[in-house]
Amino acid sequence: MSQPRYNVFNQIHKGLRALMYDTAKNIQQMDFEQANASEVIDQVLLVVDLFDEHAHHEDAHILPMVVAHNAALVDSFEKDHELDHKLSEDLRSLCASWTNATSDMERMKIGQGIFYAFNEFIGFNLYHMNREEHELLLTLWQHYTDEEILAAQQAIIQSIPPETMMIESRWMMSTLNNMEIIGWLGAIKANAPEEIFMGYVKLAAETLSEQRWNTIANTLKIEQVAA
Structure with missing residues (x-):
């Protein structure tokens, strides 16, 4: 029986999914006119920051390994990352609007917008991560050894600030x-x-x-x- 190939996305994707699921649950339970909704707002902002960072690392370290072998695939993932960034910016804008709102009714209305915008964010990113673990990973396996893939992962790890690494590590630990x-x-x-x-x-x-x-x-x- 052959040894399974290394899935460079598995661990971080599990952590990011767990964070998204937890955030979605908290959004659904939150009465957005309440002051403590600021905790959920902070969690939404954490999610979009970590996903933006994740996309940046893929653009810098993973996609360059693939472009010579499948440029069209890389182009499709770069377009995905552009859309993902737009979804993130939409959420940031809504969170800023909630923070600056001056009435309970306004905060409730914006909270409903955050709920639907986050649903779109989740739906897109779940599909996108599945694509990465099928299409992108298969191309890496076809052209690179596990040692070469691990070297790219190590370069990503070394570029992550320690405080961010511990946040991601806690979510990964909770779900592996x-x-x-x-x-x-x-x-x-x-x-x-x-x-x-x-x-x-x-x-x-x-x-x-x-x-x-x-x-x-x-x-x-x-x-x-x-x-």
Whole structure:
């Protein structure tokens, strides 16, 4: 049986989906005339910022690997990223309007607009990420080794500010399955300084259920986690 190829999108896409789903739930539950709706507004802005960053990394590191082999495919993804940016800007504009609103009725109306605009954002990005994990990934596999794909991923990771990396890591940790987390922590243990590894161990222990964490810790032979 052949070894499965490396899916460079799997981990970050799972984290981004989880963040989108959680944000959509919070939008649906929120009474937008209430002052605490500002927390949901902040979460919407976090989503669009992270998706803009994700698209930028693909434009800078992934699409250049594909363009010589399938220029039409790259063109279609660049157009997707332009549309995604427009959807993000629409949401930013609505969030700014909510912040500047002067009445409960106005905030409620804008909140309804945020609800529908975010639905469009989710629908587009779920489809777009599926395309990436089928069309784009297949082209990468046809022309590059897993080591070359991993090198591109490492370049992306090194370009992400530490505070952004921890936000993304928390969402990824919350949604990956046990084997994916074991592989992730194992790679960090093998390649990163001890303090970085222990930071991710602490994140896993805080994020996962006790049962899941015990299973993962036992597999990796991690004896204890600092409080």
